[in-house]
Amino acid sequence: MKILIAYASLEGQTRKIVTAAARALQDAGAEVQMFDTADKAAPLAFDTVDRVILAAPVHERRHPLTFEVFIGAHRADLQARKTLMLSVSLNAAFAEGQEEARDYLTEMEMRTKFAADRNVLVAGAVQAGSYEYFETQILRHVVLRDLDYDISDGPKEFTDWDALKSEVAAFLEEPVAG
Numbered sequence: 001m002k003i004l005i006a007y008a009s010l011e012g013q014t015r016k017i018v019t020a021a022a023r024a025l026q027d028a029g030a031e032v033q034m035f036d037t038a039d040k041a042a043p044l045a046f047d048t049v050d051r052v053i054l055a056a057p058v059h060e061r062r063h064p065l066t067f068e069v070f071i072g073a074h075r076a077d078l079q080a081r082k083t084l085m086l087s088v089s090l091n092a093a094f095a096e097g098q099e100e101a102r103d104y105l106t107e108m109e110m111r112t113k114f115a116a117d118r119n120v121l122v123a124g125a126v127q128a129g130s131y132e133y134f135e136t137q138i139l140r141h142v143v144l145r146d147l148d149y150d151i152s153d154g155p156k157e158f159t160d161w162d163a164l165k166s167e168v169a170a171f172l173e174e175p176v177a178g
């Protein structure tokens, strides 16, 4: 089975997540093609693709524009295949952030007029120390405001790698029909 992983990543955590997903798929015998939606020059053919994993982070309540444009441009190709969406955010790391993390996805579905067959809210990472002043302020006062983590605690990876691999395996094992 050939799986296309189309992703965006602004700071590297989603790239790390799709790299782990690709390894898990390859270990299970699948063929994987990676496509960075920011790389508009790269060739992309859907003909031989059986299933698609979409993955993108949330920055200021939205998934990257290049990613939404990719979905809009390939909506018919995506609808014709089984799809899994990995939405990466910090809210996904906290019980009290689940509703907001789900809202980011719903808003993207409304804008792109596309909803994946399966959706997983994946916890991202805080790269404290590498942010500009503006980014630090957004994280501290907007994103992490009501969440149980302070950016001055330093960098932290919230991603649950075992849970991610289980989700990817479940997607691969879904029956072809239905």
Ligand SMILES: Cc1cc2nc3c(=O)[nH]c(=O)nc-3n(C[C@H](O)[C@H](O)[C@H](O)COP(=O)(O)O)c2cc1C
Pocket (backbone or CB within 6 Å): 008, 009, 010, 011, 012, 013, 014, 015, 057, 058, 059, 060, 061, 062, 088, 089, 090, 091, 092, 123, 124, 125, 126, 127, 131, 135, 138, 139, 143
């Ligand atoms: C400037 C900025 C804005 C962010 N906005 C949000 C947000 O609105 N909601 C959220 O849950 N996470 C937010 N995050 C957290 C990112 O989703 C998280 O750091 C993720 O791991 C980034 O993935 P990437 O490294 O692939 O870009 C934000 C991060 C930054 C730096």
